[in-house]
Structure formats: C-alpha cells, structure tokens
Amino acid sequence: MKFKKFLKPLLASALLTIGLVGCGTNEATEEPQQKEQETEQKASENQVVNVFTARHYEVDNELFKMFTEETGIQVNVVQGKAEELIERLKREGESTQADLFITVDGGVLANAKQNDVLQPVNSDVINENVPEQFRDVDNYWIGMATRARIIAYAKDRVTPDQLSTYEDLATDKWAGKIAVRSSTSLYNQSLLASFIELNGEEAAEKWAAGIVKNFARQPDGGDRDQAKAIVAGTGDIAIMNTYYVGLLANSEDPEERKVAEQIGVFFPNQETTGTHVNISGIGLTKHSKNKENAIKLIEYITSVEAQEFLSANNFEFPVNPNAKKPELLESWGEFKMQELNFDTLGEHNQKAIEIFNKVGWK
Known part of the structure; x- marks a missing residue:
C-alpha cells in the first residue's frame, strides 16, 4: 500500500514532465516554421512592379510576361493617357502604388520630370545598355525605343x-x-x-x-x-x-x-x-514602393534580348546599340x-x- 501511494505521485509527475517537454518542443518547432512561412508570403507579395503606361502596344505586354517568366516578378499595368497618368501621380503623392511611368514623346517625359513625379535611376546596367543621347541628362527617364x-x-x-x-x-x-x-x-x-x-x-x-x-x-x-x-x-x-x-x-x-x-x-x-526622331521612355516614380524590381524591369527592357524582340514586333528602332534590327529596318539603312x-x-x-x-x- 505504501509503495502504491508513492508510485502514483511519481507517475503523475513524470507524465506532467513529459507533457511539458512535448509542448515546449512543438512551440520551438512551430515558431521558426511560422516565421519562415510569413517571410515567404511577404517576399511573394513584394515580387511585383506596378506600371503606369501611355503606350498601348501588345508587344509591351509580351515583354512584361517574358520578364515575369525570367524573374518571377509580376507586372501590374494601368493604361491611360500620359497627361492623366502624370496628374494621377501628382494627386496620389506618397500613397501611389505606381513604380514606373512609361510614355511616348520626349516632351511628355520632360513634363513628368518637371512635375516632380519621377526620381533618378542609378544603374550601371542601364547606363551600359542605353547611350547618353537616349537618356535624360539626370537619368530621370530612360529611352526604350525610337x-x-x-x-x-x-x-x-x-x-x-x-x-x-x-x-x-x-x-x-x-x-x-x-x-x-x-x-x-x-x-x-x-x-x-x-x-x-x-x-x-x-x-x-x-x-x-x-x-x-x-x-x-x-x-x-x-x-x-x-x-x-x-x-x-x-x-x-x-x-x-x-x-x-x-x-x-x-x-x-x-x-x-x-x-x-x-x-x-x-x-x-x-x-x-x-x-x-522621337522617343519612348521609362521613368521611375518618385514614391516607388518596389524600386529594386522597377529598376530590374528597366534593365530587362533595355537588354539586347528585349530590345530585339521589341524592334522585331513593333518596328521601332532599338536604343541599345548592340541589338539587331529586323530585316525591314535594316533595309532602310543608317540615317542622320x-x-x-x-x-x-x-x-x-x-x-x-x-x-x-x-x-x-x-
């Protein structure tokens, strides 16, 4: 009887200890897993770049798809008239979701710069891809085609x-x-x-x-x-x-x-x-939330591969001097x-x- 009385409390104590150890082990395992999942989810949510564009060409959409396939970064597009998109950027200010502004015409690009809705782009890759003559003097916009x-x-x-x-x-x-x-x-x-x-x-x-x-x-x-x-x-x-x-x-x-x-x-x-000659160009918005992804997209669009695809499908002249022109454009020869x-x-x-x-x- 005395042995049984002693054994019961001992067993209870052992079970309680095992239970506590088990709980502690689950928490230790689940906490890193939960943090890892949250990190992955956050990273996934950040793999986007939001584009305001006044260029309404199917070739641009194809380029965005190619970029997503290569990088995993999703491109979200809002189309509109250039003047309206600039006004929207001004109105939205810091709350804007736009990362890039794309349009035709050098005068419109200059207007966007003057309206303080862009910021300079610093990228050695872009500088190598695009000659100075096709970039803003302060790199507020980068040419993509002429x-x-x-x-x-x-x-x-x-x-x-x-x-x-x-x-x-x-x-x-x-x-x-x-x-x-x-x-x-x-x-x-x-x-x-x-x-x-x-x-x-x-x-x-x-x-x-x-x-x-x-x-x-x-x-x-x-x-x-x-x-x-x-x-x-x-x-x-x-x-x-x-x-x-x-x-x-x-x-x-x-x-x-x-x-x-x-x-x-x-x-x-x-x-x-x-x-x-006139130009189409890309500007990085002043309040871009996905700046790194936005610059990656500019680097991609000005790459040899993307420039050749753009020129072959929309028959604009590439700004990257290393990109080959399609046969039709080559047939016209060089010009001043x-x-x-x-x-x-x-x-x-x-x-x-x-x-x-x-x-x-x-």
Whole structure:
C-alpha cells in the first residue's frame, strides 16, 4: 500500500514532465516554421512592379510576361493617357502604388520630370545598355525605343530623287499632294517643336503654312491612314512614323500588306539638320514602393534580348546599340538624326499648337 501511494505521485509527475517537454518542443518547432512561412508570403507579395503606361502596344505586354517568366516578378499595368497618368501621380503623392511611368514623346517625359513625379535611376546596367543621347541628362527617364518621322511616297508616282528635306515639302512643287494627320497628333506637334528649336518660330510657322497649302485633303485618321490615302491616289506623299510602315508590312490584313509594298520610305534632311526622331521612355516614380524590381524591369527592357524582340514586333528602332534590327529596318539603312535635346519638344509644344491654330492646320 505504501509503495502504491508513492508510485502514483511519481507517475503523475513524470507524465506532467513529459507533457511539458512535448509542448515546449512543438512551440520551438512551430515558431521558426511560422516565421519562415510569413517571410515567404511577404517576399511573394513584394515580387511585383506596378506600371503606369501611355503606350498601348501588345508587344509591351509580351515583354512584361517574358520578364515575369525570367524573374518571377509580376507586372501590374494601368493604361491611360500620359497627361492623366502624370496628374494621377501628382494627386496620389506618397500613397501611389505606381513604380514606373512609361510614355511616348520626349516632351511628355520632360513634363513628368518637371512635375516632380519621377526620381533618378542609378544603374550601371542601364547606363551600359542605353547611350547618353537616349537618356535624360539626370537619368530621370530612360529611352526604350525610337521612331523616325519620315516621308512615305507612292512608288508609282514619286522617286527618291524628287525628295530632299521637310522644308521642300512646303514649296509649290507638292501642292495638293501631301497627306498628313491632324495637328492634335503629338507626333506632328513634336515635329514642329523640333523645327522651332532648330530654325526658329518664324521659319517653323512658314513651314506649317506651306504644308497646309499643299494638303491633298483635310487631315483625317492616323499615320496608317495617310499611307493608305496616297496608295489610293489621294496625294503622292505622306508624313508618318517609320514603325507604322513596319506594322502595315507585317499586318494580318493582306490589304494593308499591299499598301506597304506600294510605298517607299525616305529620311529627309540628310544633308542638313537630320531626320526628326522621337522617343519612348521609362521613368521611375518618385514614391516607388518596389524600386529594386522597377529598376530590374528597366534593365530587362533595355537588354539586347528585349530590345530585339521589341524592334522585331513593333518596328521601332532599338536604343541599345548592340541589338539587331529586323530585316525591314535594316533595309532602310543608317540615317542622320536631328541633334537636339528631347526636352525641347516639351518646351516648344505650346508654341507649336499656337502655330498650327494660326495657319489653319486642323
């Protein structure tokens, strides 16, 4: 009896000890596991980059997918007009979720910088990928592609030796023969802004008035429509961007491919100021929450692989000099570009609009 009385408390004590040790072991094991899971979840949530873009091209979406496949970083995209996206960045301030701002036109990129919604990008990789001429002087934006505004001509009625400069298009020689889109087009506004910078306001106004006088019809439609118009016999030449020629030539629509076959591409002002070139670019937002991922995306887009994919599918010129151009772009040869700071396109934009209104370029 005495032995049993002694044994019961001993067994109880042993069981209690085992229980406590068991509980302690589970807590020690579960706590690191829980912390590891939380860390993994947090890391997963941070593997994103949020993009505000005014470029509405399918090729960009494909590039984002390729980037995600390579890095695991998800790209979330908000599309809109450049001016609206800049205003949204200003309005949202520190609360914005946007990490990158992408748009066409050097003047718009300069506007974003002036509105204090961007911050400088510091990356040796980007600096190696993109020459200085295609980057903001303070690296507030980085170029991703360029396009030239050229003279397209109907091959059956015009020969290259009849073409020379933008200025020549404003002479009586081309009366009733020029197709071009509206003055509301940013492409035309930046073209005229470049003339204001290079030649002065008076010469720019004279040129614009001469083009209006030589209209084959009132401006209508986009750049592709101008090419279709001259092939249809409404005018002989068109002012348009190079990448539209590439899109026509590689269209799924056989009629558009026929249009591309019947037009030639001429780069004006090769003996003077050079052909007007504009840029698409990327800026890192001032209040980016995923800065490291955002810079990785810029590095990727400016890499040789991405630049070649972009050029082969959207027919823009790559900014990375090591990227190969598609056969069509190679067939046009090298050309002299205007030498000016892309910021000036924004500086002269309002004056360009005023001139267009004054000369009746609708």
